[in-house]
Amino acid sequence: MAGYILRRLLQAIPVFIGTTFLIYFMVFALPGDPIIALFGDKTPNPAVVAQLRAQYHLDQPFVVQYLIYMGGIFRGDFGISFSGQPVTEILARTFPVTLRLAVIALLIETIAGILVGMVAGLRKGKLFDGTTLAISLILISLPVFVIAFVAQFVFGVQLGWARTTVGEGAPTIDLILPAIVLASISFAQIVRLTRSSVIETSSLDFVRTAYSKGLGRGRIIPVHILRNSLIPVVTYLATDFGVLLVGATVTEGIFNVPGVGNTLYQAIIRGEGPTVVSFVTVMVLIYLLVNLAVDLLYGLLDPRIRYVK
Amino acid sequence: MSSVSNPRRDAGAPLLEIKNLQVGFQTQNGTVQAVRGASLSLRAGETLAIVGESGSGKSTTAHAIINLLPGSGRITGGEILFEGRDLAKLSQKEMEDVRGKLIGFVPQDPMSNLNPVWSIGFQVEEAIKANGIATGKREIKKHAIEVLKEAGLGDADKRLRQFPHQFSGGMRQRVLIGMGLSSRPKLLIADEPTSALDVTVQRTILDNLDKLTREIGTALLFITHDLGLAAERAEHLVVMYKGQVVESGPSREILQNPLHPYTQRLVAAAPSLASRRIQSSSHSLGDLDYSAPRSVEGLDLIAAAEHRAELQAEAPQREDSIVVENLTKVYKIRGAKGDFKAVDDVSFAIERGTTTALVGESGSGKSTVAKMLLRLEDATDGKILINGTDTAPLRGKELLALRRRMQPVFQDPYGSLDPLRNIGNTIGEPLVTHNIGDRTSRRERVLELLEQVSLPATLSTRYPNELSGGQRQRVAIARALALKPDIVILDEAVSALDVLVQAQILQLLSDLQGELGLTYLFITHDLAVVRVIADNVCVMQRGRIVEKASTDEVFDRPQMEYTKELLNAIPGAGIALGV
Numbered sequence: 104m105a106g107y108i109l110r111r112l113l114q115a116i117p118v119f120i121g122t123t124f125l126i127y128f129m130v131f132a133l134p135g136d137p138i139i140a141l142f143g144d145k146t147p148n149p150a151v152v153a154q155l156r157a158q159y160h161l162d163q164p165f166v167v168q169y170l171i172y173m174g175g176i177f178r179g180d181f182g183i184s185f186s187g188q189p190v191t192e193i194l195a196r197t198f199p200v201t202l203r204l205a206v207i208a209l210l211i212e213t214i215a216g217i218l219v220g221m222v223a224g225l226r227k228g229k230l231f232d233g234t235t236l237a238i239s240l241i242l243i244s245l246p247v248f249v250i251a252f253v254a255q256f257v258f259g260v261q262l263g264w265a266r267t268t269v270g271e272g273a274p275t276i277d278l279i280l281p282a283i284v285l286a287s288i289s290f291a292q293i294v295r296l297t298r299s300s301v302i303e304t305s306s307l308d309f310v311r312t313a314y315s316k317g318l319g320r321g322r323i324i325p326v327h328i329l330r331n332s333l334i335p336v337v338t339y340l341a342t343d344f345g346v347l348l349v350g351a352t353v354t355e356g357i358f359n360v361p362g363v364g365n366t367l368y369q370a371i372i373r374g375e376g377p378t379v380v381s382f383v384t385v386m387v388l389i390y391l392l393v394n395l396a397v398d399l400l401y402g403l404l405d406p407r408i409r410y411v412k
Numbered sequence: 413m414s415s416v417s418n419p420r421r422d423a424g425a426p427l428l429e430i431k432n433l434q435v436g437f438q439t440q441n442g443t444v445q446a447v448r449g450a451s452l453s454l455r456a457g458e459t460l461a462i463v464g465e466s467g468s469g470k471s472t473t474a475h476a477i478i479n480l481l482p483g484s485g486r487i488t489g490g491e492i493l494f495e496g497r498d499l500a501k502l503s504q505k506e507m508e509d510v511r512g513k514l515i516g517f518v519p520q521d522p523m524s525n526l527n528p529v530w531s532i533g534f535q536v537e538e539a540i541k542a543n544g545i546a547t548g549k550r551e552i553k554k555h556a557i558e559v560l561k562e563a564g565l566g567d568a569d570k571r572l573r574q575f576p577h578q579f580s581g582g583m584r585q586r587v588l589i590g591m592g593l594s595s596r597p598k599l600l601i602a603d604e605p606t607s608a609l610d611v612t613v614q615r616t617i618l619d620n621l622d623k624l625t626r627e628i629g630t631a632l633l634f635i636t637h638d639l640g641l642a643a644e645r646a647e648h649l650v651v652m653y654k655g656q657v658v659e660s661g662p663s664r665e666i667l668q669n670p671l672h673p674y675t676q677r678l679v680a681a682a683p684s685l686a687s688r689r690i691q692s693s694s695h696s697l698g699d700l701d702y703s704a705p706r707s708v709e710g711l712d713l714i715a716a717a718e719h720r721a722e723l724q725a726e727a728p729q730r731e732d733s734i735v736v737e738n739l740t741k742v743y744k745i746r747g748a749k750g751d752f753k754a755v756d757d758v759s760f761a762i763e764r765g766t767t768t769a770l771v772g773e774s775g776s777g778k779s780t781v782a783k784m785l786l787r788l789e790d791a792t793d794g795k796i797l798i799n800g801t802d803t804a805p806l807r808g809k810e811l812l813a814l815r816r817r818m819q820p821v822f823q824d825p826y827g828s829l830d831p832l833r834n835i836g837n838t839i840g841e842p843l844v845t846h847n848i849g850d851r852t853s854r855r856e857r858v859l860e861l862l863e864q865v866s867l868p869a870t871l872s873t874r875y876p877n878e879l880s881g882g883q884r885q886r887v888a889i890a891r892a893l894a895l896k897p898d899i900v901i902l903d904e905a906v907s908a909l910d911v912l913v914q915a916q917i918l919q920l921l922s923d924l925q926g927e928l929g930l931t932y933l934f935i936t937h938d939l940a941v942v943r944v945i946a947d948n949v950c951v952m953q954r955g956r957i958v959e960k961a962s963t964d965e966v967f968d969r970p971q972m973e974y975t976k977e978l979l980n981a982i983p984g985a986g987i988a989l990g991v
Contacts, residue, residue, distance in 0.1 A: 308519060311480050311482070311525075313527070314480055315512065315519070316543075317542045318539075326530075406577075407528055
């Protein structure tokens with residue numbers, strides 16, 4: 104087991120190098136000059152431009168820029184953003200916010216999604232099942248910003264249950280509404296996934312055998328159906344957690360959450376290589392760790408999966 | 413066994429009495445009746461077998477008893493009286509008390525009937541707990557070990573914590589039997605309990621099941637498609653066909669004097685019975701003066717085997733089509749120290765136009781030999797000569813030419829056809845691959861092939877899901893014949909089929925061999941089938957050929973203990989048959 108984890112962590116190294124290189128290259132290849140763009144409509148002063156270029160190593164060839172940057176990372180230095188802040192500071196400020204948002208969203212979609220999906224699956228073809236399928240289809244079809252604006256308007260403006268914007272240093276409770284919005288689409292996916300998985304498992308031979316042993320539904324559903332049905336759901340949750348960390352851009356924008364998505368979006372627009380690459384690097388690391396955690400979780404859910412040294 | 417020798421039997425009311433049972437399945441096109449007025453009765457301590465092909469309603473009847481019909485199945489009429497109570501009228505809750513406690517159930521496929529995510533101990537213990545057989549953790553565990561030991565798991569105490577995937581099929585079936593009998597039920601329903609297992613394992617497990625039910629005094633309702641097996645294991649037989657009981661009575665009587673045409677067909681088609689019969693006549697197959705009742709529609713294994721034997725006797729000495737010399741295949745196992753020798757120094761030769769059967773249990777290496785012959789795997793060591801050519805160095809065009817002359821048919825008629833291609837395209841695909849003929853000539857060839865395997869030409873535009881298992885296997889055979897090969901490798905090609913369909917396919921293979929002069933390598937675990945189709949037999953055990961002789965010789969004078977075991981495992985040994 105320990106050997107397996109170590110091997111997986113070692114495998115992460117080439118992935119790490121590869122992704123940072125790719126991202127760095129893509130930012131480098133973006134059209135437009137980020138330094139000129141900083142001056143907006145004003146005519147740039149050539150001396151200032153040259154000084155800025157040197158400061159951000161933009162006068163060096165691409166590979167040298169990349170190596171300088173990577174060298175920094177290993178010393179814990181993620182570079183400096185165009186606004187003069189160290190990237191590490193921005194990371195430290197934004198990641199906890201997004202992480203909190205993602206965890207709340209994940210909890211909501213997991214608990215509600217599995218519960219609703221399970222009931223729908225067990226009552227296949229009944230009213231509850233049909234209603235659930237229809238609602239989940241609507242949720243999947245709606246763009247997230249529509250859900251976000253409607254939620255913001257109904258719960259924030261009309262009912263006044265939640266604050267419409269979050270802003271810097273807001274308490275966790277303010278994150279619940281954006282988290283629900285964020286969770287809504289994945290919730291629909293999890294409902295459908297759990298439902299079909301439960302239906303499939305329910306028709307398997309060992310479930311019939313469990314009935315033939317004289318067990319009641321109250322035992323068979325949680326013990327023999329639900330546990331076996333969770334494996335595909337766990338796979339989905341893992342990738343979704345990654346998506347929540349990265350793809351919250353729109354929701355964070357609408358609710359003005361000072362999180363990763365928002366910040367990354369701004370950095371991409373400005374062509375800030377170090378900031379973009381640093382954010383993506385951290386995301387890649389999180390993704391790798393989450394995936395490892397999920398693979399280990401499989402082992403707990405399904406004893407057939409064992410790790411070869 | 414006569415009724416006098418069984419002291420447990422009382423003359424009172426039957427334990428189980430099914431009267432005019434009707435079971436229907438809801439489909440989009442209305443209700444489909446799976447069971448149409450089945451009746452049977454079983455006294456305490458007796459054994460009764462329901463025999464029939466798939467779709468005959470035998471399993472549905474069994475599932476209806478414990479109200480575990482799959483999907484949309486409902487009991488639409490009739491009574492199921494168990495100790496005088498009508499089970500069809502019980503509520504779910506009341507049924508829970510009957511299941512497991514009064515009526516045990518042993519399912520068909522041991523691979524899919526244990527929950528893969530819970531340990532064996534957990535699954536046995538929960539059955540014991542649910543039926544109130546023991547209370548307290550320690551007591552329950554003790555009882556679980558006891559039950560498993562009875563069922564033939566000697567080291568049950570050590571294996572309680574293990575998971576189903578760490579058990580072999582036979583061991584899992586023992587667990588399921590132990591579970592089914594754990595609360596000493598009055599009736600045990602065994603639904604094809606051993607059809608997924610190797611023959612020798614089947615025998616020990618059924619012997620054990622016999623012994624246990626006798627000791628406990630449990631009545632046994634045994635469901636099988638194999639008439640020989642049914643007659644050997646049960647006192648009474650019920651033959652089901654299309655949802656109805658067509659014949660019932662004492663096993664021996666039915667077997668010796670089947671009255672209904674369907675039963676007669678079953679008797680004629682059962683390979684176990686056919687091989688016994690061929691064996692019990694002391695003549696060699698060629699002189700066997702046997703005439704089948706004409707009602708069996710030409711579906712007669714013995715007649716087919718006889719015909720084959722005559723043809724082979726007339727044929728002159730022929731050269732070898734396949735020669736295998738010292739063939740070895742070694743697999744490296746990740747993490748393990750030693751390598752695994754799947755095939756170990758195997759040599760045999762097959763004459764052109766004859767059939768050699770490669771017999772062995774699962775894991776004996778017989779399929780690996782087939783893969784190496786087909787060049788789907790490379791041999792670690794040894795030589796394969798096809799018509800005198802060493803196949804190992806062949807590459808590219810030469811390999812394609814080799815494949816053209818040697819075609820496979822695999823076991824699973826469901827898995828070996830592409831569901832997205834129609835039958836015509838499937839059969840014609842090899843012609844396209846090998847660039848033979850044009851559109852029109854290929855079409856003609858496909859129709860010719862369909863006729864050869866006795867399928868209607870209209871099938872060429874249909875898709876695999878519209879065909880029955882037997883039809884699909886015919887399609888697979890037609891595809892194999894498309895390139896006019898000299899050699900066909902049949903890897904368990906009839907094992908997944910019902911006896912009647914199996915008999916048809918065996919006959920087809922036999923006819924095609926006579927017509928086209930094909931050479932067959934027939935891989936199977938079932939010696940009974942070998943008796944009617946093969947000229948020579950190689951028995952494999954743990955990667956080695958342990959016995960190699962003509963079929964007559966192997967059946968008349970088996971040399972090795974293992975071969976004798978395999979022969980003994982063919983059901984129907986103790987039944988006198990009217991030849």
